[in-house]
Amino acid sequence: MLPFAHRAGIARIEGEALATRKEMSDFLASVERRAFKQSVYAVHDEEAALDIVQDAMLRLAEKYPERPPEELPLLFQRILQNAIRDYFRRSKVRSTWTTLLSAMGLGGEDEDGDPLETMEILDEANVSASPASQLEQSQVMATIEEAVQSLPERQREAFMLRYWEELDVSETAKVMGCSEGSVKTHCSRATHALAKILKSKGISL
Amino acid sequence: MKEKEFGDKIKPWLDRAAAGVGEMQATRLKSARLRAMDAYREPVRLLGLVTVNAGMAQTLRYSVLQRALLFVPVLALLAVLAVRSLEPAEPDVGELAELDALLLTQELPPDAFLDKDFRSWLRKSQR
Numbered sequence: 001m002l003p004f005a006h007r008a009g010i011a012r013i014e015g016e017a018l019a020t021r022k023e024m025s026d027f028l029a030s031v032e033r034r035a036f037k038q039s040v041y042a043v044h045d046e047e048a049a050l051d052i053v054q055d056a057m058l059r060l061a062e063k064y065p066e067r068p069p070e071e072l073p074l075l076f077q078r079i080l081q082n083a084i085r086d087y088f089r090r091s092k093v094r095s096t097w098t099t100l101l102s103a104m105g106l107g108g109e110d111e112d113g114d115p116l117e118t119m120e121i122l123d124e125a126n127v128s129a130s131p132a133s134q135l136e137q138s139q140v141m142a143t144i145e146e147a148v149q150s151l152p153e154r155q156r157e158a159f160m161l162r163y164w165e166e167l168d169v170s171e172t173a174k175v176m177g178c179s180e181g182s183v184k185t186h187c188s189r190a191t192h193a194l195a196k197i198l199k200s201k202g203i204s205l
Numbered sequence: 206m207k208e209k210e211f212g213d214k215i216k217p218w219l220d221r222a223a224a225g226v227g228e229m230q231a232t233r234l235k236s237a238r239l240r241a242m243d244a245y246r247e248p249v250r251l252l253g254l255v256t257v258n259a260g261m262a263q264t265l266r267y268s269v270l271q272r273a274l275l276f277v278p279v280l281a282l283l284a285v286l287a288v289r290s291l292e293p294a295e296p297d298v299g300e301l302a303e304l305d306a307l308l309l310t311q312e313l314p315p316d317a318f319l320d321k322d323f324r325s326w327l328r329k330s331q332r
Contacts, residue, residue: 025242032234033223046230054237061241066248141225144218163212164219191208194215205214 019069027072028057035080038160041149042084052087056080077165078175081157088153140203147197151190154178158186159194 019027032053039049056079064075148156154176161172162183173180198205226234307313317323 021242021245021247024245025238028238028241029235032238033226033231034220036226036230036234037219037223050230050233050237053234054240057238057241058244061245065245141218141222144215145222148215148219159212163209164216187212188208191211195211205211205218 019065019067019072023069024061024065024072027069027076028061031073031076032057034164035076038080038164039084041145041156041160042153043087044149048087052080052083056083059083073165074167074171074175077161077167081161081175084157143198143201143203144194147194147201150197151193154182155186155190155193158183159190162187 035053035056036049039052040046043049043052056076059079060072060076064072067075148159151159157176158172161167161175162169167175169180169183172183176183176186304313308315
């Protein structure tokens with residue numbers, strides 16, 4: 001099991017191999033896409049997800065350069081999950097104010113936005129050039145992504161950390177700030193919910 | 206189906222989804238990473254014992270320097286006192302005054318100091 005990085009620690013005793021500049025950069029390069037996808041699944045907004053990943057990477061590089069490389073994955077996950085939670089908190093506050101202002105007739109006229117902006121743009125070249133099997137695979141992938149996005153926040157978080165980031169139960173519990181029992185419950189529920197959704201769509205893995 | 210088994214089957218699909226991130230998003234992620242690396246500072250070793258991040262080292266260095274500056278006047282005073290204590294002792298003021306008085310009263314002619322014998326006698330008598 002990897003040692004868990006405590007935020008309180010400011011100095012490292014010599015003898016531990018520290019992450020070099022290259023190791024830090026390579027680590028960030030290896031996780032950036034997965035972190036982006038995790039954030040998209042959580043917040044359902046690519047722009048916000050990019051901001052979240054950027055904040056998480058910046059915080060890791062700026063605040064924790066003295067950590068050994070083996071601690072980086074866990075530390076980064078904790079920072080990322082905190083950033084996602086911060087986003088939800090800010091959104092909650094913002095929506096409260098927006099609701100209040102709308103009720104007072106002071107704003108909210110453009111809330112619906114331009115429907116054209118929210119339309120998904122198909123990559124026509126990719127679609128037309130794809131053979132039937134690739135199309136089928138992309139549909140399966142899209143269904144899985146939709147199913148993951150539809151999970152409740154904590155279940156999705158637990159599932160992603162356990163089965164995508166491959167953290168063990170104890171590490172997942174530390175990142176999520178809950179008990180190991182809760183992690184197991186969230187994972188179990190997430191797995192059953194996903195299996196049910198995929199089965200209902202006729203997808204068998 | 207067991208949970209772990211199911212999770213293992215989902216993982217490659219998620220990996221594929223991550224690998225298929227759009228070009229624009231990939232470029233923005235790369236630029237975010239480079240920005241993060243701009244903020245990265247190599248850890249600094251203190252006294253060869255502990256390693257802290259560069260910001261912490263800067264703070265420590267500043268506070269140590271600031272405290273050291275407060276001790277500069279005290280150290281200067283101690284140095285002066287030490288140098289003074291190492292200097293050879295000056296002749297007793299009382300003896301010099303007595304000789305001056307003898308010279309003034311002409312009991313001791315000034316030429317006596319030109320006499321080598323008198324000077325050696327004077328030295329011996331001081332002992």
